[in-house]
Amino acid sequence: MLCWDSHFLVRPQFLYVSGRCGYHKNHLGCCPTKKVIRPGAIMGDKSSSCRDRHTSLRRVVCLSSLIVLALWGCDQERLDQYSAFATAGSLYVTSFHQLTTQAGTAMIAVDSVVLIRERPNVAPDLQKHPEQYSSRIVQHDKLLQEHLAVLKLLDAHATLLGSYFNAIAKLTDSKTATATSAGATDLLKSIDSMDGDVSKATLGGKTVADYATVGTAFVVAHFQVKALDDQLQLSSPIIDKALSLQEAAVAALAEEIKSSLTDTLANREVSDVINPYLSPHDLPGSWNTNREAYLRASVTLTTVNSAQTAIKQLHNSFKQLVENKSGPVDIQTLVKAVTDMAAYANAADATLKTSPSK
Amino acid sequence: MAAVSDLYSDLLAALTTARSAILSPEWQAELDQESSDVRVAAGKAGMDLQGAILTLSNANLSDIATEMQANETALITATNGLTQALADITKVQDVLSSIAKAITIVGKIVTLV
Numbered sequence: 358m359l360c361w362d363s364h365f366l367v368r369p370q371f372l373y374v375s376g377r378c379g380y381h382k383n384h385l386g387c388c389p390t391k392k393v394i395r396p397g398a399i400m401g402d403k404s405s406s407c408r409d410r411h412t413s414l415r416r417v418v419c420l421s422s423l424i425v426l427a428l429w430g431c432d433q434e435r436l437d438q439y440s441a442f443a444t445a446g447s448l449y450v451t452s453f454h455q456l457t458t459q460a461g462t463a464m465i466a467v468d469s470v471v472l473i474r475e476r477p478n479v480a481p482d483l484q485k486h487p488e489q490y491s492s493r494i495v496q497h498d499k500l501l502q503e504h505l506a507v508l509k510l511l512d513a514h515a516t517l518l519g520s521y522f523n524a525i526a527k528l529t530d531s532k533t534a535t536a537t538s539a540g541a542t543d544l545l546k547s548i549d550s551m552d553g554d555v556s557k558a559t560l561g562g563k564t565v566a567d568y569a570t571v572g573t574a575f576v577v578a579h580f581q582v583k584a585l586d587d588q589l590q591l592s593s594p595i596i597d598k599a600l601s602l603q604e605a606a607v608a609a610l611a612e613e614i615k616s617s618l619t620d621t622l623a624n625r626e627v628s629d630v631i632n633p634y635l636s637p638h639d640l641p642g643s644w645n646t647n648r649e650a651y652l653r654a655s656v657t658l659t660t661v662n663s664a665q666t667a668i669k670q671l672h673n674s675f676k677q678l679v680e681n682k683s684g685p686v687d688i689q690t691l692v693k694a695v696t697d698m699a700a701y702a703n704a705a706d707a708t709l710k711t712s713p714s715k
Numbered sequence: 716m717a718a719v720s721d722l723y724s725d726l727l728a729a730l731t732t733a734r735s736a737i738l739s740p741e742w743q744a745e746l747d748q749e750s751s752d753v754r755v756a757a758g759k760a761g762m763d764l765q766g767a768i769l770t771l772s773n774a775n776l777s778d779i780a781t782e783m784q785a786n787e788t789a790l791i792t793a794t795n796g797l798t799q800a801l802a803d804i805t806k807v808q809d810v811l812s813s814i815a816k817a818i819t820i821v822g823k824i825v826t827l828v
Contacts, residue, residue: 464769467734471765474738478758481751493762500769559775562723567776613772620735627740 435678436529436582441688442674443526448695449671450519453607455702456664457508460610463617464504468497470624507558511565511606514555517548518599525588534584541588549595555602560609568605577679589679600672607668611661618658625651654708660701667698719780722790723771726821729794730768733814736801737761745807753807760814767821774825782824790824793817 472494476483483490524541528534556566577589629647633640641647670691677686736742737757746754783790793816800806800813821827 468765468769470738471734471761474743475758475761478746478754478761482755482759490762493766497766497769500766500773503773504769557775559773561772562727562774562776563720564775564777567720616731620731620738623735624738631740 435686436585438678438686438688439526439529439585442678442686442691443522445674445688445691445695446519446522446671448699449667450515452664452667452695452698452702453515453603454512455706456607456610456614456698457512459702459705460614460617461505461508463614463621465501466621467617468501470621472497474624507560508610510551510554510558511610514548514551514599514606515603517544517551518596518603520544521548521592521596525585525592528585528588529582531582531584534582538584538588542591545588545592545595548599552595552598552602555599555606558606560606561613563609565602565605565609568609569601578681593679596675597672600668600675604665604668604672607664611664614661615658618654622651622655622658625654650708653704657701657704657708660697661705663694663697663701667694670694719783720776722783722787723776723779725794726790726817727768727771729797730764730771730817730821733797733801733810733817734761734764734768736804736810737764737814739804742804742810745805749807753811757807757811760811760818763818763827764814766827767818770825770827771821779824786820786823789820793820 479490521541521544524537524544527537528541556564556569558565560568577593629651630644633644633647671694674686674688674691677684737760746757749757793813797813797817800809804810818827
């Protein structure tokens with residue numbers, strides 16, 4: 358820490374031998390004494406007014422230096438947190454892609470379960486009127502394809518958001534900010550354009566916008582890196598809306614996964630565990646493996662809400678980063694939340710798509 | 716007058732509960748005691764039920780709000796009837812009849828196969 362001390366204590370270079378005031382150089386007004394002093398010597402007999410003025414000035418200068426350094430340090434720490442936020446955002450996006458894949462798989466799986474289960478019941482009629490059943494399957498396929506298209510749109514939206522977070526993290530470096538600013542603005546325009554389509558996308562009978570809750574508008578703080586500052590002023594309402602839509606989409610997807618997979622897993626218990634056990638034939642060698650897969654999948658499903666916690670935390674963290682230059686941002690909680698979501702997504706990938714072993 | 720979103724939620728919940736019931740081994744055990752014609756009817760009802768769920772899930776509430784309100788009474792009656800029938804799946808004909816009524820009402824709100 359720099360501190361510009363007065364001449365009568367610490368800084369020998371301010372001490373002169375010839376009797377001139379070392380602190381004020383040629384200005385002797387505050388230092389009436391003309392006593393010869395040795396360099397480094399403590400001035401013991403300065404007038405009290407001069408000493409008091411020096412002391413006060415020193416304190417002001419020290420305090421000002423501390424404040425400037427503290428603010429510079431806080432601002433830099435906040436800029437560094439944008440990188441951590443972007444990393445968490447990337448992990449969220451990866452896990453979100455897994456979530457949408459699971460939602461699609463779950464919808465297809467439960468539809469297939471119904472068709473498979475009813476096939477023996479309708480077998481006598483199936484041969485007589487194949488066109489009726491063919492038409493049903495085609496219609497179900499069409500409806501599932503419409504649903505998969507919605508999931509693909511949500512995926513693209515999340516990908517754009519992740520790219521944008523990485524772009525603004527690069528804006529925190531004043532050396533590269535100008536070069537990356539245009540790219541960030543282009544991404545922002547794409548997100549703004551896509552927000553409209555995502556708002557209108559339908560999940561569970563409601564549009565994504567219907568699920569979204571509207572919070573209070575951001576009040577963007579000012580940052581020293583002008584490119585970042587300009588970008589955040591422009592983007593905060595758009596990103597706020599995009600994150601609200603992501604929260605809504607995740608909530609709808611989680612409900613959909615739970616609803617679809619509950620029936621699929623119930624059927625899996627019957628087909629993979631109970632029926633083979635009750636069958637007069639030998640128990641298949643894979644029975645325990647299939648049973649374990651069913652049990653683990655059931656437990657995995659109970660943690661699907663971790664996705665909602667993650668996106669909510671991502672939204673809150675962005676708000677904190679943008680609004681409050683010096684206050685704390687709980688990046689640790691964000692990292693934990695997205696890590697939990699990733700753990701769910703990976704476990705679900707491993708267990709929910711598993712087909713029974715023979 | 717009930718909110719359209721509540722009508723929709725109640726209907727979809729009743730249909731998905733019905734789906735869970737017809738996928739249960741207990742339901743299949745009841746069907747196994749019925750005639751081939753009843754099993755065929757039950758199989759078709761199950762497929763139509765799933766089709767109705769898919770169609771409603773993809774529909775936009777704002778697009779179907781008018782039809783839902785126009786059929787509000789029938790919707791509530793069908794939803795309640797289905798819930799009551801599912802309380803005792805040993806009464807196979809009651810369950811199949813209530814599924815058919817619910818799907819008929821859904822067909823007035825959205826286009827089914």
